[in-house]
Amino acid sequence: MELLLASAVGILTAGGIYLILRQRTFPVIIGLSLLSYAVNLFLFATGRLALNQPPILNKYAEVGYTDPLPQALVLTAIVISFGMTAVVLMMALSAYLASKDDRIDMTDSDAQGGEDA
Amino acid sequence: MSHLIILPIVLPALVGPFILMAIRFHSDLQRVFSIASVVLLNLIAVTLLTRTLDGSIEVYRLGDWPAPFGIVLVLDRLSAMMVLLTTVLALPVLLYAIGSGWDTRGRHFHALFQFQLMGILGAFLTGDAFNLFVFFEVLLIASYGLMIHGGGSVRLRAGVQYVVYNLIGSSLFLIALGTLYSVTGTLNMADLAVRVATLPAEDTSLIRVGAVLLLLVFAIKAAVLPLHFWLPASYANAPAPVAALFAIMTKVGAYAIIRMYTLVFGPDVPVAEGLAGDWLLPAALLTLAAGSIGILGTREIGRLVAFGAIASMGTLLIAIALFTPQATAAALYYTIHSTLTAALLFLVADLVMERRGGALSPRPVMPQNGLIAALFFAGAIAMAGMPPLSGFVGKLLVMDAARGDAWVWTIWAVILITSLITIMGLSRAGSLVFWKAHDRSVTPPETEEETDIGQPLTPELAPEPVPGLAFVAAFALLAGLVLLTVLAGPILKFTEATAAQLYAPADYIQSVLQRP
Numbered sequence: 001m002e003l004l005l006a007s008a009v010g011i012l013t014a015g016g017i018y019l020i021l022r023q024r025t026f027p028v029i030i031g032l033s034l035l036s037y038a039v040n041l042f043l044f045a046t047g048r049l050a051l052n053q054p055p056i057l058n059k060y061a062e063v064g065y066t067d068p069l070p071q072a073l074v075l076t077a078i079v080i081s082f083g084m085t086a087v088v089l090m091m092a093l094s095a096y097l098a099s100k101d102d103r104i105d106m107t108d109s110d111a112q113g114g115e116d117a
Numbered sequence: 118m119s120h121l122i123i124l125p126i127v128l129p130a131l132v133g134p135f136i137l138m139a140i141r142f143h144s145d146l147q148r149v150f151s152i153a154s155v156v157l158l159n160l161i162a163v164t165l166l167t168r169t170l171d172g173s174i175e176v177y178r179l180g181d182w183p184a185p186f187g188i189v190l191v192l193d194r195l196s197a198m199m200v201l202l203t204t205v206l207a208l209p210v211l212l213y214a215i216g217s218g219w220d221t222r223g224r225h226f227h228a229l230f231q232f233q234l235m236g237i238l239g240a241f242l243t244g245d246a247f248n249l250f251v252f253f254e255v256l257l258i259a260s261y262g263l264m265i266h267g268g269g270s271v272r273l274r275a276g277v278q279y280v281v282y283n284l285i286g287s288s289l290f291l292i293a294l295g296t297l298y299s300v301t302g303t304l305n306m307a308d309l310a311v312r313v314a315t316l317p318a319e320d321t322s323l324i325r326v327g328a329v330l331l332l333l334v335f336a337i338k339a340a341v342l343p344l345h346f347w348l349p350a351s352y353a354n355a356p357a358p359v360a361a362l363f364a365i366m367t368k369v370g371a372y373a374i375i376r377m378y379t380l381v382f383g384p385d386v387p388v389a390e391g392l393a394g395d396w397l398l399p400a401a402l403l404t405l406a407a408g409s410i411g412i413l414g415t416r417e418i419g420r421l422v423a424f425g426a427i428a429s430m431g432t433l434l435i436a437i438a439l440f441t442p443q444a445t446a447a448a449l450y451y452t453i454h455s456t457l458t459a460a461l462l463f464l465v466a467d468l469v470m471e472r473r474g475g476a477l478s479p480r481p482v483m484p485q486n487g488l489i490a491a492l493f494f495a496g497a498i499a500m501a502g503m504p505p506l507s508g509f510v511g512k513l514l515v516m517d518a519a520r521g522d523a524w525v526w527t528i529w530a531v532i533l534i535t536s537l538i539t540i541m542g543l544s545r546a547g548s549l550v551f552w553k554a555h556d557r558s559v560t561p562p563e564t565e566e567e568t569d570i571g572q573p574l575t576p577e578l579a580p581e582p583v584p585g586l587a588f589v590a591a592f593a594l595l596a597g598l599v600l601l602t603v604l605a606g607p608i609l610k611f612t613e614a615t616a617a618q619l620y621a622p623a624d625y626i627q628s629v630l631q632r633p
Contacts, residue, residue: 032281032284039288073247073294077291088284091276091280104277106278
């Protein structure tokens with residue numbers, strides 16, 4: 001289980017970073033999503049891996065429990081990354097429609113004309 | 118427990134949606150409510166600041182949950198000072214946005230402005246590391262909207278870069294927080310401080326990784342050298358009032374560094390040995406050098422000011438990286454100074470760009486040339502750190518604080534040489550923009566014939582409508598700088614007390630963790 005989770009985090013991060021370094025906005029956004037999945041899995045693991053355990057303390061019986069806080073953190077992180085992905089998609093789309101080009105870097109003509117935009 | 122502490126977050130959080138939902142089609146009403154909110158925030162911030170003057174630390178427990186379990190807001194001298202600085206900056210920036218008509222060039226400026234304030238003020242007030250992340254996201258998502266306010270393809274593309282860069286930063290922030298949590302089992306800053314201080318010496322590798330990652334995240338926000346690439350393009354292409362407001366956003370990174378690396382990973386904590394200062398100081402020196410060279414090399418006035426902002430962050434981070442009470446006091450003074458200066462220069466740059474375009478090349482005289490030139494001159498003096506304005510006092514304090522350090526000669530050399538380069542860069546820009554215009558041989562560039570900038574060289578005969586409010590805003594910022602200089606004594610006394618409070622974190626920890 002540990003091996004599976006760790007390699008999942010690792011592969012997602014590696015793929016995410018590779019895609020972020022691409023030149024077009026679409027792979028970059030996919031890369032950001034992959035990276036946020038990796039981060040969510042990683043956050044989930046910070047409470048230690050516990051299989052089939054309730055996230056609640058039980059004072060009537062000696063049963064194990066799993067840390068509920070990372071689950072709450074992951075929930076927050078998912079919501080935020082979802083919203084951010086939506087924002088960056090809209091911005092990338094309007095940038096593409098405005099300039100007919102979805103390169104993520106600024107071209108020389110952009111830098112020249114940057115003053116009066 | 119007083120509820121005043123949470124008001125700086127709740128007030129803009131209520132006014133923002135109200136503007137968005139109830140009065141979205143009434144731009145006059147929007148302006149009224151936006152100004153009223155910022156004025157109220159100023160009053161609240163002053164009240165909060167006076168409460169911290171006696172050195173007390175107030176804690177607000179959300180939902181009345183005891184500290185390590187619930188989220189707390191903490192009001193100490195540092196957060197009160199940063200809250201007041203933000204609101205003081207917000208008022209002239211908002212007035213400028215209204216006076217220059219920037220707020221009507223796109224939709225939802227005022228709502229986004231309120232959300233931005235909410236995020237910044239929340240980040241300064243919170244005492245919980247994960248809550249700090251959430252407020253970072255609030256201020257970032259509002260800043261994405263503000264950054265592309267007014268549209269245009271170049272601005273949108275600069276905006277996409279800015280968003281992508283910050284999203285990567287947010288991912289790093291989460292990884293850092295996860296690492297800290299997995300080692301300590303808490304995210305409350307005061308509780309973190311307690312746990313980190315008692316960690317066994319053999320179990321520190323993971324927490325050191327977390328601490329360095331956290332420093333990296335804050336360095337991205339503060340635009341420290343290898344991580345500064347997002348700043349020039351973003352700030353130069355953002356609408357001017359937004360760029361002026363963003364002057365406080367790099368300071369959020371600086372604030373977070375000061376907070377985490379005095380409270381949790383303080384200089385006395387063995388775990389944090391050699392983590393922050395050793396890396397931050399060379400990076401800060403390089404930041405300062407790169408910023409001032411950028412000032413000299415740029416061909417566009419918006420980027421000029423953006424590089425000025427980077428250079429001032431360099432000076433600020435040099436003072437922070439020394440991690441002594443005296444240096445931190447100097448850093449806090451310089452924070453106030455550099456925020457107001459960068460904002461003033463961004464507004465001046467916009468006044469110039471609106472009238473003649475931003476290129477640093479001779480063009481015919483623009484309307485109100487003298488007035489704008491005077492503002493630029495004052496701002497340049499402040500940014501370069503020449504007397505009589507507060508930049509001089511600030512740089513003097515930073516250099517004085519560096520005297521006991523092993524790096525003292527490097528620090529002094531870098532600060533003095535970059536000051537000279539900054540002066541050269543700014544005077545080159547100023548004479549090209551304001552003086553060369555009087556050269557009769559200058560003809561208007563062909564591409565701009567359709568605008569009224571190409572009119573005959575007598576601005577008195579063809580005056581533009583005076584955007585009075587915009588000038589009031591710029592002069593208000595200048596007045597702030599003058600006040601900062603005149604009242605340097607009392608303000609320095611306050612920042613020294615703040616630094617003393619920061620380097621005695623026991624009070625903070627005890628106030629947060631005690632049972633109500």
